[in-house]
Amino acid sequence: MINLTPAAVKAVQRFIRGSETPVAGLRLVVSGGGCSGLQYGMKLEAAKAEDDWELDIEGVKVLVDPMTFPMVDNVTIDFVDTLTHTGFKFDNPNASAQCACGSSFSV
Numbered sequence: 001m002i003n004l005t006p007a008a009v010k011a012v013q014r015f016i017r018g019s020e021t022p023v024a025g026l027r028l029v030v031s032g033g034g035c036s037g038l039q040y041g042m043k044l045e046a047a048k049a050e051d052d053w054e055l056d057i058e059g060v061k062v063l064v065d066p067m068t069f070p071m072v073d074n075v076t077i078d079f080v081d082t083l084t085h086t087g088f089k090f091d092n093p094n095a096s097a098q099c100a101c102g103s104s105f106s107v
Contacts (some may be wrong), residue, residue: 002028002062002078003053008088009058011079014061015044024048025061028077030068038071040090070094 016023027045030038045063048054054087055062064072076091
């Protein structure tokens with residue numbers, strides 16, 4: 001299960017409303033990079049892939065490919081807006097190490 005905080009749900013819904021193209025869901029991906037080896041990515045997706053996991057979280061459709069799902073299972077995604085940082089922050093219990101910014105991790 002993937003968890004979105006109320007602040008994250010509100011932010012994603014705002015981005016979906018502001019999209020100029022139709023949105024099938026929020027794509028959550030993990031790719032190589034970042035200071036800890038792997039990094040999170042998110043984007044608004046126009047179509048669901050055939051093998052995607054599709055989760056409905058508080059009215060937000062989250063799309064995750066089968067390779068990414070084990071790395072983000074039980075992750076909590078928050079949206080923070082402070083004087084020093086604005087954006088999504090990930091808390092991943094599967095990570096063996098995580099950078100201080102919360103944007104990259106290793107397993």
